[in-house]
Amino acid sequence: xxxxxxxxxxxxxxxxxxxxxxxxxxxxxxxxxxxxxxxxxxxxxxxxxxxxxxxxxxxxxxxxxxxxxxxxxxxxxxxxxxxxxxxxxxxxxxxxxxxxxxxxxxxxxxxxxxxxxxxxxxxxxxxxxxxxxxxxxxxxxxxxxxxxxxxxxxxxxxxxxxxxxxxxxxxxxxxxxxxxxxxxxxxxxxxxxxxxxxxxxxxxxxxxxxxxxxxxxxxxxxxxxxxxxxxxxxxxxxxxxxxxxxxxxxxxxxxxxxxxxxxxxxxxxxxxxxxxxxxxxxxxxxxxxxxxxx
Amino acid sequence: xxxxxxxxxxxxxxxxxxxxxxxxxxxxxxxxxxxxxxxxxxxxxxxxxxxxxxxxxxxxxxxxxxxxxxxxxxxxxxxxxxxxxxxxxxxxxxxxxxxxxxxxxxxxxxxxxxxxxxxxxxxxxxxxxxxxxxxxxxxxxxxxxxxxxxxxxxxxxxxxxxxxxxxxxxxxxxxxxxxxxxxxxxxxxxxxxxxxxxxxxxxxxxxxxxxxxxxxxxxxxxxxxxxxxxxxxxxxxxxxxxxxxxxxxxxxxxxxxxxxxxxxxxxxxxxxxxxxxxxxxxxxxxxxxxxxxx
Numbered sequence: 001x002x003x004x005x006x007x008x009x010x011x012x013x014x015x016x017x018x019x020x021x022x023x024x025x026x027x028x029x030x031x032x033x034x035x036x037x038x039x040x041x042x043x044x045x046x047x048x049x050x051x052x053x054x055x056x057x058x059x060x061x062x063x064x065x066x067x068x069x070x071x072x073x074x075x076x077x078x079x080x081x082x083x084x085x086x087x088x089x090x091x092x093x094x095x096x097x098x099x100x101x102x103x104x105x106x107x108x109x110x111x112x113x114x115x116x117x118x119x120x121x122x123x124x125x126x127x128x129x130x131x132x133x134x135x136x137x138x139x140x141x142x143x144x145x146x147x148x149x150x151x152x153x154x155x156x157x158x159x160x161x162x163x164x165x166x167x168x169x170x171x172x173x174x175x176x177x178x179x180x181x182x183x184x185x186x187x188x189x190x191x192x193x194x195x196x197x198x199x200x201x202x203x204x205x206x207x208x209x210x211x212x213x214x215x216x217x218x219x220x221x222x223x224x225x226x227x228x229x230x231x232x233x234x235x236x237x238x239x240x241x242x243x244x245x246x247x248x249x250x251x252x253x254x255x256x257x258x259x260x261x262x263x264x265x266x267x268x269x270x271x272x273x274x275x276x277x278x279x280x281x282x283x284x285x286x287x288x289x290x291x292x293x294x
Numbered sequence: 295x296x297x298x299x300x301x302x303x304x305x306x307x308x309x310x311x312x313x314x315x316x317x318x319x320x321x322x323x324x325x326x327x328x329x330x331x332x333x334x335x336x337x338x339x340x341x342x343x344x345x346x347x348x349x350x351x352x353x354x355x356x357x358x359x360x361x362x363x364x365x366x367x368x369x370x371x372x373x374x375x376x377x378x379x380x381x382x383x384x385x386x387x388x389x390x391x392x393x394x395x396x397x398x399x400x401x402x403x404x405x406x407x408x409x410x411x412x413x414x415x416x417x418x419x420x421x422x423x424x425x426x427x428x429x430x431x432x433x434x435x436x437x438x439x440x441x442x443x444x445x446x447x448x449x450x451x452x453x454x455x456x457x458x459x460x461x462x463x464x465x466x467x468x469x470x471x472x473x474x475x476x477x478x479x480x481x482x483x484x485x486x487x488x489x490x491x492x493x494x495x496x497x498x499x500x501x502x503x504x505x506x507x508x509x510x511x512x513x514x515x516x517x518x519x520x521x522x523x524x525x526x527x528x529x530x531x532x533x534x535x536x537x538x539x540x541x542x543x544x545x546x547x548x549x550x551x552x553x554x555x556x557x558x559x560x561x562x563x564x565x566x567x568x569x570x571x572x573x574x575x576x577x578x579x580x581x582x583x584x585x586x587x588x
Binding site: 029154276 | 587
Protein backbone atom coordinates (compact mmCIF):
# COMPACT_ATOMS: atom_id res chain seq x y z
CA UNK A 1 0.00 0.00 0.00
CA UNK A 2 1.30 3.45 -0.89
CA UNK A 3 2.12 5.68 2.07
CA UNK A 4 -0.22 8.49 3.03
CA UNK A 5 0.61 11.82 1.43
CA UNK A 6 0.92 14.33 4.19
CA UNK A 7 1.60 18.05 4.20
CA UNK A 8 3.45 19.58 7.15
CA UNK A 9 1.81 22.93 7.49
CA UNK A 10 2.26 24.03 11.07
CA UNK A 11 1.37 27.65 11.82
CA UNK A 12 3.56 29.86 14.03
CA UNK A 13 2.29 29.09 17.51
CA UNK A 14 2.42 32.59 18.95
CA UNK A 15 2.32 36.20 17.86
CA UNK A 16 3.31 39.16 20.00
CA UNK A 17 0.97 42.06 20.67
CA UNK A 18 1.35 45.14 22.84
CA UNK A 19 -0.57 45.27 26.09
CA UNK A 20 -0.67 47.94 28.81
CA UNK A 21 -0.13 46.81 32.38
CA UNK A 22 -1.39 48.23 35.68
CA UNK A 23 1.49 50.71 35.78
CA UNK A 24 0.64 52.08 32.35
CA UNK A 25 3.68 50.45 30.75
CA UNK A 26 3.55 48.90 27.31
CA UNK A 27 4.32 45.18 27.58
CA UNK A 28 4.94 43.16 24.41
CA UNK A 29 2.97 39.98 25.11
CA UNK A 30 3.07 36.66 23.21
CA UNK A 31 -0.39 35.21 22.58
CA UNK A 32 -1.35 31.81 21.23
CA UNK A 33 -2.56 31.50 17.65
CA UNK A 34 -6.11 30.44 16.84
CA UNK A 35 -7.17 29.58 13.31
CA UNK A 36 -10.22 28.03 11.68
CA UNK A 37 -9.50 24.76 9.93
CA UNK A 38 -12.31 23.34 7.81
CA UNK A 39 -12.12 19.57 7.35
CA UNK A 40 -13.13 18.06 4.00
CA UNK A 41 -13.36 14.33 3.34
CA UNK A 42 -13.43 13.60 -0.40
CA UNK A 43 -14.59 17.19 -0.95
CA UNK A 44 -17.47 17.02 1.49
CA UNK A 45 -17.26 19.65 4.25
CA UNK A 46 -17.49 18.07 7.70
CA UNK A 47 -16.56 20.59 10.36
CA UNK A 48 -14.62 23.73 11.16
CA UNK A 49 -12.20 23.32 14.06
CA UNK A 50 -10.58 26.26 15.81
CA UNK A 51 -6.96 25.31 16.37
CA UNK A 52 -3.53 26.55 17.31
CA UNK A 53 -2.48 25.00 14.01
CA UNK A 54 0.68 23.34 15.26
CA UNK A 55 -0.29 19.82 14.11
CA UNK A 56 -3.19 20.31 11.69
CA UNK A 57 -2.71 17.05 9.73
CA UNK A 58 -2.72 14.96 12.91
CA UNK A 59 -5.65 16.96 14.28
CA UNK A 60 -7.78 16.27 11.20
CA UNK A 61 -6.93 12.56 11.24
CA UNK A 62 -7.56 12.24 14.96
CA UNK A 63 -10.84 14.09 14.69
CA UNK A 64 -12.03 11.65 12.00
CA UNK A 65 -10.87 8.78 14.20
CA UNK A 66 -12.37 9.97 17.47
CA UNK A 67 -15.64 10.92 15.81
CA UNK A 68 -15.55 7.39 14.40
CA UNK A 69 -16.28 8.67 10.93
CA UNK A 70 -13.62 6.34 9.57
CA UNK A 71 -12.77 3.09 11.29
CA UNK A 72 -9.34 2.60 9.77
CA UNK A 73 -6.53 4.81 8.57
CA UNK A 74 -6.07 2.39 5.66
CA UNK A 75 -8.96 4.17 3.96
CA UNK A 76 -6.97 7.40 3.72
CA UNK A 77 -4.65 8.33 0.84
CA UNK A 78 -3.78 11.95 1.55
CA UNK A 79 -4.12 14.71 4.15
CA UNK A 80 -3.41 18.13 2.71
CA UNK A 81 -3.57 21.31 4.74
CA UNK A 82 -3.83 24.64 2.94
CA UNK A 83 -3.77 27.72 5.15
CA UNK A 84 -4.61 29.96 2.17
CA UNK A 85 -8.11 28.57 2.43
CA UNK A 86 -7.92 27.48 6.11
CA UNK A 87 -8.78 23.95 5.10
CA UNK A 88 -7.58 20.38 5.21
CA UNK A 89 -8.53 18.06 2.35
CA UNK A 90 -8.58 14.38 3.23
CA UNK A 91 -8.66 12.09 0.21
CA UNK A 92 -9.73 8.46 0.44
CA UNK A 93 -7.85 5.68 -1.32
CA UNK A 94 -11.09 4.92 -3.09
CA UNK A 95 -11.13 8.37 -4.70
CA UNK A 96 -7.42 8.46 -5.46
CA UNK A 97 -7.09 4.91 -6.80
CA UNK A 98 -10.49 4.34 -8.39
CA UNK A 99 -11.97 7.77 -8.82
CA UNK A 100 -14.90 6.89 -6.57
CA UNK A 101 -15.61 9.19 -3.62
CA UNK A 102 -15.93 7.47 -0.25
CA UNK A 103 -19.41 8.98 -0.06
CA UNK A 104 -20.46 7.14 -3.21
CA UNK A 105 -19.31 3.66 -2.19
CA UNK A 106 -22.11 1.18 -1.75
CA UNK A 107 -23.58 0.98 1.73
CA UNK A 108 -22.47 -2.64 1.88
CA UNK A 109 -18.75 -1.89 1.51
CA UNK A 110 -16.89 -2.09 4.80
CA UNK A 111 -15.45 1.37 4.32
CA UNK A 112 -18.65 3.29 4.05
CA UNK A 113 -20.77 1.10 6.27
CA UNK A 114 -22.70 3.30 8.62
CA UNK A 115 -20.95 6.43 7.33
CA UNK A 116 -24.14 8.37 6.76
CA UNK A 117 -25.60 7.15 10.02
CA UNK A 118 -22.54 8.33 11.92
CA UNK A 119 -22.67 11.69 10.17
CA UNK A 120 -26.32 12.09 11.08
CA UNK A 121 -25.63 11.33 14.73
CA UNK A 122 -22.70 13.68 14.73
CA UNK A 123 -24.70 16.65 13.58
CA UNK A 124 -27.53 16.31 16.02
CA UNK A 125 -25.38 15.62 19.03
CA UNK A 126 -22.68 18.16 18.45
CA UNK A 127 -22.46 20.61 21.29
CA UNK A 128 -20.99 23.95 21.98
CA UNK A 129 -17.79 23.26 23.81
CA UNK A 130 -18.59 19.59 24.30
CA UNK A 131 -20.57 16.74 23.03
CA UNK A 132 -19.31 16.05 19.53
CA UNK A 133 -18.66 12.40 20.24
CA UNK A 134 -21.37 12.04 22.82
CA UNK A 135 -24.33 10.71 20.85
CA UNK A 136 -24.13 7.04 20.13
CA UNK A 137 -20.79 6.69 21.86
CA UNK A 138 -22.44 6.55 25.25
CA UNK A 139 -24.38 3.55 23.99
CA UNK A 140 -21.11 1.79 23.29
CA UNK A 141 -19.46 2.48 26.62
CA UNK A 142 -20.65 -0.89 27.84
CA UNK A 143 -18.54 -2.57 25.18
CA UNK A 144 -15.37 -0.71 26.15
CA UNK A 145 -13.27 -2.45 28.77
CA UNK A 146 -9.62 -1.70 29.32
CA UNK A 147 -7.45 -4.68 30.35
CA UNK A 148 -6.55 -4.84 34.06
CA UNK A 149 -3.14 -5.35 35.67
CA UNK A 150 -0.78 -3.18 37.74
CA UNK A 151 0.77 -0.97 35.11
CA UNK A 152 1.68 2.26 36.84
CA UNK A 153 3.58 3.05 40.02
CA UNK A 154 3.85 6.30 41.93
CA UNK A 155 7.51 6.46 40.92
CA UNK A 156 6.47 6.44 37.27
CA UNK A 157 3.77 9.00 37.98
CA UNK A 158 6.30 11.41 39.46
CA UNK A 159 8.65 10.83 36.53
CA UNK A 160 5.81 11.63 34.12
CA UNK A 161 5.05 14.84 35.98
CA UNK A 162 8.70 15.86 35.88
CA UNK A 163 8.80 15.31 32.13
CA UNK A 164 5.63 17.17 31.26
CA UNK A 165 6.62 20.08 33.48
CA UNK A 166 9.54 20.66 31.14
CA UNK A 167 7.41 20.31 28.01
CA UNK A 168 4.69 22.93 28.36
CA UNK A 169 6.42 25.44 26.20
CA UNK A 170 3.60 27.36 24.54
CA UNK A 171 1.61 27.51 27.76
CA UNK A 172 4.59 28.95 29.60
CA UNK A 173 5.08 31.61 26.96
CA UNK A 174 1.54 32.56 26.01
CA UNK A 175 -0.97 30.69 28.18
CA UNK A 176 -4.41 30.01 26.68
CA UNK A 177 -3.55 26.47 25.53
CA UNK A 178 -3.95 22.99 26.93
CA UNK A 179 -1.30 20.34 26.64
CA UNK A 180 -1.69 16.59 26.17
CA UNK A 181 1.10 14.03 26.29
CA UNK A 182 1.43 10.37 25.40
CA UNK A 183 4.09 8.39 27.19
CA UNK A 184 5.40 4.86 27.01
CA UNK A 185 5.17 3.24 30.42
CA UNK A 186 8.47 1.43 30.95
CA UNK A 187 8.64 1.36 34.72
CA UNK A 188 10.89 1.23 36.62
CA UNK A 189 13.88 1.44 34.36
CA UNK A 190 14.47 3.52 32.27
CA UNK A 191 11.18 5.14 33.31
CA UNK A 192 8.41 6.63 31.19
CA UNK A 193 9.33 7.89 27.76
CA UNK A 194 7.63 10.91 26.18
CA UNK A 195 6.30 9.86 22.79
CA UNK A 196 4.26 12.90 21.89
CA UNK A 197 3.34 16.25 23.36
CA UNK A 198 0.72 18.46 21.72
CA UNK A 199 -0.70 21.79 22.77
CA UNK A 200 -3.79 23.44 21.34
CA UNK A 201 -6.34 26.11 22.19
CA UNK A 202 -8.83 23.33 22.88
CA UNK A 203 -7.97 20.30 24.97
CA UNK A 204 -10.16 18.20 22.63
CA UNK A 205 -7.99 19.24 19.72
CA UNK A 206 -4.84 18.26 21.57
CA UNK A 207 -6.14 14.77 22.33
CA UNK A 208 -7.40 14.41 18.74
CA UNK A 209 -3.96 15.40 17.40
CA UNK A 210 -2.40 12.67 19.52
CA UNK A 211 -5.00 10.18 18.28
CA UNK A 212 -4.18 11.09 14.68
CA UNK A 213 -0.46 10.69 15.27
CA UNK A 214 -1.02 7.28 16.90
CA UNK A 215 -3.11 6.22 13.91
CA UNK A 216 -0.41 7.30 11.46
CA UNK A 217 2.38 5.62 13.39
CA UNK A 218 0.36 2.49 14.14
CA UNK A 219 0.82 2.97 17.88
CA UNK A 220 -1.40 1.03 20.25
CA UNK A 221 -2.69 2.77 23.36
CA UNK A 222 -2.90 -0.21 25.67
CA UNK A 223 0.42 0.15 27.48
CA UNK A 224 0.58 3.94 27.30
CA UNK A 225 0.03 6.78 29.73
CA UNK A 226 -1.99 9.84 28.76
CA UNK A 227 -1.46 13.16 30.49
CA UNK A 228 -3.44 16.38 30.09
CA UNK A 229 -3.31 19.79 31.69
CA UNK A 230 -7.06 20.03 31.17
CA UNK A 231 -10.03 18.69 33.05
CA UNK A 232 -11.13 15.11 32.56
CA UNK A 233 -14.65 15.57 31.29
CA UNK A 234 -16.73 12.75 29.80
CA UNK A 235 -15.50 13.49 26.30
CA UNK A 236 -11.82 13.36 27.26
CA UNK A 237 -12.27 10.03 29.05
CA UNK A 238 -14.33 8.55 26.20
CA UNK A 239 -11.71 9.55 23.64
CA UNK A 240 -8.91 7.96 25.66
CA UNK A 241 -10.99 4.81 26.19
CA UNK A 242 -11.52 4.62 22.42
CA UNK A 243 -7.78 4.91 21.90
CA UNK A 244 -7.31 2.00 24.31
CA UNK A 245 -5.38 4.04 26.87
CA UNK A 246 -5.92 2.75 30.40
CA UNK A 247 -4.02 5.33 32.45
CA UNK A 248 -5.10 8.98 32.43
CA UNK A 249 -3.38 11.70 34.39
CA UNK A 250 -4.49 15.29 34.75
CA UNK A 251 -3.07 18.33 36.44
CA UNK A 252 -6.69 19.46 36.85
CA UNK A 253 -9.82 17.89 38.20
CA UNK A 254 -12.55 15.74 36.74
CA UNK A 255 -16.31 15.76 36.35
CA UNK A 256 -18.87 13.32 37.67
CA UNK A 257 -19.41 11.83 34.25
CA UNK A 258 -15.68 11.57 33.56
CA UNK A 259 -15.43 9.68 36.83
CA UNK A 260 -18.36 7.40 36.01
CA UNK A 261 -17.04 6.50 32.55
CA UNK A 262 -13.56 5.81 33.89
CA UNK A 263 -15.07 3.49 36.49
CA UNK A 264 -17.23 1.72 33.94
CA UNK A 265 -14.46 1.17 31.41
CA UNK A 266 -11.86 0.25 34.02
CA UNK A 267 -9.60 3.23 33.40
CA UNK A 268 -7.09 4.33 36.03
CA UNK A 269 -7.79 8.02 36.47
CA UNK A 270 -5.45 10.17 38.53
CA UNK A 271 -6.26 13.85 38.92
CA UNK A 272 -4.87 16.92 40.67
CA UNK A 273 -1.33 15.87 39.78
CA UNK A 274 0.64 18.82 41.09
CA UNK A 275 4.13 18.65 42.51
CA UNK A 276 4.25 15.51 44.67
CA UNK A 277 0.50 15.45 45.14
CA UNK A 278 -2.10 13.45 43.30
CA UNK A 279 -5.53 11.90 43.79
CA UNK A 280 -6.23 8.40 42.46
CA UNK A 281 -9.92 8.33 41.58
CA UNK A 282 -10.56 5.06 39.74
CA UNK A 283 -8.81 1.89 38.61
CA UNK A 284 -6.77 1.35 41.79
CA UNK A 285 -6.08 -2.25 40.73
CA UNK A 286 -3.68 -0.88 38.15
CA UNK A 287 -1.77 1.40 40.53
CA UNK A 288 1.14 0.44 42.78
CA UNK A 289 2.11 2.85 45.52
CA UNK A 290 5.63 2.39 46.82
CA UNK A 291 5.33 5.44 49.02
CA UNK A 292 7.64 8.21 47.97
CA UNK A 293 10.41 9.92 49.86
CA UNK A 294 9.11 13.30 50.94
CA UNK B 295 -48.23 38.62 25.99
CA UNK B 296 -48.28 35.70 28.39
CA UNK B 297 -45.07 35.16 30.38
CA UNK B 298 -42.72 32.35 29.42
CA UNK B 299 -43.34 29.10 31.26
CA UNK B 300 -40.11 28.09 32.86
CA UNK B 301 -39.10 25.10 34.93
CA UNK B 302 -36.38 25.50 37.56
CA UNK B 303 -34.61 22.20 37.41
CA UNK B 304 -31.09 22.79 38.69
CA UNK B 305 -29.04 19.66 39.37
CA UNK B 306 -26.91 19.29 42.49
CA UNK B 307 -23.63 20.90 41.46
CA UNK B 308 -21.24 18.46 43.11
CA UNK B 309 -21.06 14.88 44.27
CA UNK B 310 -18.43 13.45 46.58
CA UNK B 311 -16.31 10.47 45.63
CA UNK B 312 -13.46 8.74 47.42
CA UNK B 313 -9.95 9.28 46.11
CA UNK B 314 -6.61 7.99 47.37
CA UNK B 315 -3.84 10.51 47.87
CA UNK B 316 -0.05 10.16 47.68
CA UNK B 317 0.10 8.97 51.26
CA UNK B 318 -2.39 6.19 50.61
CA UNK B 319 -5.14 7.94 52.54
CA UNK B 320 -8.75 7.90 51.42
CA UNK B 321 -9.87 11.47 50.73
CA UNK B 322 -13.57 12.20 50.14
CA UNK B 323 -13.41 14.63 47.21
CA UNK B 324 -16.22 16.78 45.78
CA UNK B 325 -16.38 16.71 41.99
CA UNK B 326 -18.44 18.83 39.62
CA UNK B 327 -21.51 17.33 37.97
CA UNK B 328 -21.68 16.82 34.21
CA UNK B 329 -24.91 15.88 32.49
CA UNK B 330 -26.09 15.62 28.90
CA UNK B 331 -28.92 17.99 28.06
CA UNK B 332 -30.57 17.53 24.70
CA UNK B 333 -32.23 20.66 23.34
CA UNK B 334 -35.51 20.35 21.44
CA UNK B 335 -37.22 23.26 19.69
CA UNK B 336 -40.84 22.42 18.89
CA UNK B 337 -39.93 18.73 19.17
CA UNK B 338 -37.02 18.92 16.75
CA UNK B 339 -33.71 17.76 18.30
CA UNK B 340 -31.01 20.39 17.92
CA UNK B 341 -28.02 19.53 20.05
CA UNK B 342 -26.79 17.74 23.15
CA UNK B 343 -24.90 19.98 25.55
CA UNK B 344 -22.78 18.64 28.40
CA UNK B 345 -23.50 20.81 31.40
CA UNK B 346 -23.13 21.18 35.13
CA UNK B 347 -26.91 21.59 35.08
CA UNK B 348 -27.09 24.50 37.49
CA UNK B 349 -29.01 26.80 35.08
CA UNK B 350 -30.32 24.53 32.34
CA UNK B 351 -33.24 26.74 31.26
CA UNK B 352 -31.00 29.78 30.83
CA UNK B 353 -28.38 27.66 29.10
CA UNK B 354 -30.86 26.39 26.51
CA UNK B 355 -32.21 29.89 25.86
CA UNK B 356 -28.75 31.40 25.61
CA UNK B 357 -27.59 28.66 23.31
CA UNK B 358 -30.51 29.37 20.94
CA UNK B 359 -29.70 33.07 21.16
CA UNK B 360 -25.95 32.84 20.65
CA UNK B 361 -26.33 30.35 17.82
CA UNK B 362 -28.76 32.90 16.38
CA UNK B 363 -31.33 30.18 15.77
CA UNK B 364 -34.00 32.52 17.14
CA UNK B 365 -33.66 36.28 16.84
CA UNK B 366 -36.08 37.20 19.63
CA UNK B 367 -37.19 35.69 22.91
CA UNK B 368 -40.72 36.80 22.04
CA UNK B 369 -40.99 33.69 19.87
CA UNK B 370 -40.71 31.42 22.92
CA UNK B 371 -43.64 30.25 25.03
CA UNK B 372 -42.06 27.64 27.31
CA UNK B 373 -38.75 26.16 28.40
CA UNK B 374 -39.16 22.85 30.18
CA UNK B 375 -36.26 20.84 31.53
CA UNK B 376 -36.79 17.17 32.35
CA UNK B 377 -33.82 15.37 33.87
CA UNK B 378 -35.62 12.03 33.61
CA UNK B 379 -34.91 12.24 29.89
CA UNK B 380 -31.94 14.66 30.10
CA UNK B 381 -33.76 17.05 27.83
CA UNK B 382 -35.10 20.56 27.54
CA UNK B 383 -38.20 21.18 25.44
CA UNK B 384 -38.53 24.69 24.07
CA UNK B 385 -42.00 25.47 22.75
CA UNK B 386 -42.66 28.36 20.40
CA UNK B 387 -45.62 30.69 20.82
CA UNK B 388 -46.66 29.64 17.35
CA UNK B 389 -47.03 26.02 18.45
CA UNK B 390 -48.67 26.81 21.77
CA UNK B 391 -51.08 29.46 20.55
CA UNK B 392 -51.85 28.28 17.03
CA UNK B 393 -50.76 24.67 16.95
CA UNK B 394 -48.23 25.38 14.20
CA UNK B 395 -44.64 24.31 14.79
CA UNK B 396 -42.03 26.99 14.25
CA UNK B 397 -40.49 24.65 11.67
CA UNK B 398 -43.68 24.71 9.61
CA UNK B 399 -44.13 28.47 9.45
CA UNK B 400 -43.82 29.94 6.00
CA UNK B 401 -40.31 31.00 5.00
CA UNK B 402 -41.60 34.57 4.63
CA UNK B 403 -42.62 34.94 8.28
CA UNK B 404 -40.13 36.97 10.31
CA UNK B 405 -39.84 34.23 12.90
CA UNK B 406 -38.69 31.45 10.68
CA UNK B 407 -36.80 33.56 8.19
CA UNK B 408 -33.47 31.97 7.57
CA UNK B 409 -34.13 29.29 10.21
CA UNK B 410 -33.21 26.41 7.95
CA UNK B 411 -30.25 28.30 6.56
CA UNK B 412 -28.94 28.95 10.06
CA UNK B 413 -29.45 25.33 11.01
CA UNK B 414 -27.55 24.20 7.94
CA UNK B 415 -24.64 26.48 8.73
CA UNK B 416 -24.62 25.37 12.30
CA UNK B 417 -24.23 21.72 11.48
CA UNK B 418 -21.37 22.06 9.06
CA UNK B 419 -19.41 24.49 11.15
CA UNK B 420 -19.83 22.90 14.53
CA UNK B 421 -16.52 21.93 16.00
CA UNK B 422 -15.18 19.78 18.71
CA UNK B 423 -14.66 22.08 21.62
CA UNK B 424 -15.11 25.21 19.56
CA UNK B 425 -16.61 26.61 16.48
CA UNK B 426 -20.35 26.25 16.91
CA UNK B 427 -21.00 29.88 16.17
CA UNK B 428 -18.12 30.32 13.83
CA UNK B 429 -19.63 29.78 10.40
CA UNK B 430 -21.47 32.77 9.06
CA UNK B 431 -20.83 34.76 12.20
CA UNK B 432 -17.36 35.65 11.04
CA UNK B 433 -18.96 37.18 7.97
CA UNK B 434 -20.98 39.45 10.21
CA UNK B 435 -18.12 40.62 12.39
CA UNK B 436 -17.74 43.64 10.16
CA UNK B 437 -21.23 44.76 11.11
CA UNK B 438 -20.58 44.51 14.84
CA UNK B 439 -19.27 47.70 16.44
CA UNK B 440 -19.46 48.40 20.12
CA UNK B 441 -20.01 52.07 21.09
CA UNK B 442 -16.89 53.91 22.32
CA UNK B 443 -16.43 56.06 25.43
CA UNK B 444 -14.44 55.72 28.65
CA UNK B 445 -16.56 53.30 30.61
CA UNK B 446 -14.21 51.45 32.91
CA UNK B 447 -11.56 52.61 35.35
CA UNK B 448 -8.85 50.61 37.07
CA UNK B 449 -10.67 51.23 40.36
CA UNK B 450 -13.75 49.52 38.94
CA UNK B 451 -11.60 46.71 37.55
CA UNK B 452 -10.15 45.99 41.00
CA UNK B 453 -13.61 46.10 42.56
CA UNK B 454 -14.83 43.57 39.97
CA UNK B 455 -11.93 41.27 40.74
CA UNK B 456 -12.65 41.50 44.48
CA UNK B 457 -16.27 40.56 43.89
CA UNK B 458 -15.66 37.60 41.60
CA UNK B 459 -12.99 36.26 43.93
CA UNK B 460 -15.69 35.79 46.52
CA UNK B 461 -18.11 34.19 44.07
CA UNK B 462 -16.26 31.20 42.67
CA UNK B 463 -17.90 28.72 44.92
CA UNK B 464 -18.10 25.54 42.87
CA UNK B 465 -14.60 26.02 41.52
CA UNK B 466 -13.24 26.42 45.02
CA UNK B 467 -14.94 23.24 46.15
CA UNK B 468 -14.58 20.94 43.15
CA UNK B 469 -12.56 22.62 40.40
CA UNK B 470 -13.26 21.54 36.83
CA UNK B 471 -15.63 24.43 36.10
CA UNK B 472 -15.34 27.87 34.55
CA UNK B 473 -17.12 30.89 35.91
CA UNK B 474 -18.61 33.83 34.05
CA UNK B 475 -20.03 36.98 35.61
CA UNK B 476 -22.08 39.91 34.39
CA UNK B 477 -21.74 43.16 36.28
CA UNK B 478 -23.35 46.56 36.08
CA UNK B 479 -20.70 49.22 35.68
CA UNK B 480 -21.63 52.01 38.08
CA UNK B 481 -18.24 53.56 38.69
CA UNK B 482 -17.13 55.10 40.97
CA UNK B 483 -19.90 54.98 43.51
CA UNK B 484 -21.31 52.56 44.56
CA UNK B 485 -19.00 50.56 42.29
CA UNK B 486 -19.74 47.59 40.04
CA UNK B 487 -22.73 45.48 40.93
CA UNK B 488 -22.77 41.71 40.37
CA UNK B 489 -25.89 40.88 38.33
CA UNK B 490 -25.22 37.25 37.53
CA UNK B 491 -22.60 34.63 38.17
CA UNK B 492 -22.71 31.25 36.43
CA UNK B 493 -20.36 28.32 36.56
CA UNK B 494 -20.36 25.36 34.19
CA UNK B 495 -18.09 22.56 33.00
CA UNK B 496 -17.71 24.45 29.72
CA UNK B 497 -16.99 28.16 29.60
CA UNK B 498 -19.21 28.38 26.49
CA UNK B 499 -22.10 27.05 28.53
CA UNK B 500 -21.50 29.61 31.25
CA UNK B 501 -21.59 32.52 28.80
CA UNK B 502 -24.66 31.04 27.08
CA UNK B 503 -26.44 30.75 30.43
CA UNK B 504 -25.76 34.43 31.07
CA UNK B 505 -27.01 35.29 27.57
CA UNK B 506 -30.23 33.35 28.23
CA UNK B 507 -30.77 35.12 31.54
CA UNK B 508 -30.20 38.53 29.91
CA UNK B 509 -32.73 37.62 27.22
CA UNK B 510 -35.33 36.60 29.80
CA UNK B 511 -34.81 39.68 31.95
CA UNK B 512 -34.58 42.06 28.99
CA UNK B 513 -31.13 43.21 30.04
CA UNK B 514 -28.99 45.11 27.58
CA UNK B 515 -25.26 44.41 27.46
CA UNK B 516 -24.05 47.82 26.38
CA UNK B 517 -23.14 49.26 29.76
CA UNK B 518 -22.14 45.97 31.36
CA UNK B 519 -18.88 44.26 32.26
CA UNK B 520 -18.29 40.60 31.48
CA UNK B 521 -15.81 38.55 33.46
CA UNK B 522 -14.65 34.98 32.86
CA UNK B 523 -12.15 32.67 34.48
CA UNK B 524 -11.59 31.07 31.07
CA UNK B 525 -9.55 32.04 28.06
CA UNK B 526 -10.84 34.61 25.62
CA UNK B 527 -10.96 32.61 22.41
CA UNK B 528 -12.70 33.82 19.25
CA UNK B 529 -15.97 32.22 20.25
CA UNK B 530 -16.07 33.88 23.66
CA UNK B 531 -15.36 37.31 22.19
CA UNK B 532 -17.91 36.83 19.40
CA UNK B 533 -20.62 35.82 21.86
CA UNK B 534 -19.96 38.84 24.04
CA UNK B 535 -19.95 41.13 20.99
CA UNK B 536 -23.32 39.67 19.97
CA UNK B 537 -24.64 40.39 23.45
CA UNK B 538 -23.49 43.99 23.05
CA UNK B 539 -20.98 43.82 25.91
CA UNK B 540 -18.03 46.14 25.34
CA UNK B 541 -15.82 45.29 28.33
CA UNK B 542 -14.41 41.77 28.76
CA UNK B 543 -12.20 40.72 31.63
CA UNK B 544 -10.46 37.40 32.03
CA UNK B 545 -8.33 35.87 34.71
CA UNK B 546 -6.67 33.89 31.89
CA UNK B 547 -5.14 34.79 28.56
CA UNK B 548 -6.46 35.21 25.08
CA UNK B 549 -5.85 33.88 21.59
CA UNK B 550 -4.76 35.69 18.48
CA UNK B 551 -8.23 35.51 16.99
CA UNK B 552 -9.88 36.63 20.22
CA UNK B 553 -7.55 39.63 20.11
CA UNK B 554 -8.28 40.35 16.45
CA UNK B 555 -12.05 40.21 16.88
CA UNK B 556 -11.93 42.44 19.97
CA UNK B 557 -9.88 44.96 18.02
CA UNK B 558 -12.23 44.84 15.05
CA UNK B 559 -15.43 45.20 17.07
CA UNK B 560 -13.99 47.84 19.40
CA UNK B 561 -14.19 45.72 22.54
CA UNK B 562 -12.08 46.57 25.58
CA UNK B 563 -10.33 43.32 26.42
CA UNK B 564 -8.37 42.99 29.64
CA UNK B 565 -6.64 39.69 30.37
CA UNK B 566 -4.43 38.15 33.04
CA UNK B 567 -6.49 39.84 35.76
CA UNK B 568 -4.86 38.41 38.87
CA UNK B 569 -4.52 40.21 42.16
CA UNK B 570 -3.54 43.80 41.33
CA UNK B 571 -2.18 42.85 37.91
CA UNK B 572 -3.83 43.05 34.54
CA UNK B 573 -2.99 43.50 30.87
CA UNK B 574 -5.13 45.79 28.72
CA UNK B 575 -5.02 44.36 25.21
CA UNK B 576 -7.56 46.28 23.14
CA UNK B 577 -10.04 49.14 23.38
CA UNK B 578 -7.82 51.48 25.43
CA UNK B 579 -10.11 54.41 24.53
CA UNK B 580 -12.65 52.98 26.96
CA UNK B 581 -10.24 52.55 29.85
CA UNK B 582 -9.23 55.15 32.43
CA UNK B 583 -6.22 54.45 34.59
CA UNK B 584 -6.10 56.46 37.79
CA UNK B 585 -3.03 54.60 38.95
CA UNK B 586 -3.70 52.50 41.98
CA UNK B 587 -2.14 52.63 45.40
CA UNK B 588 0.24 49.73 45.62
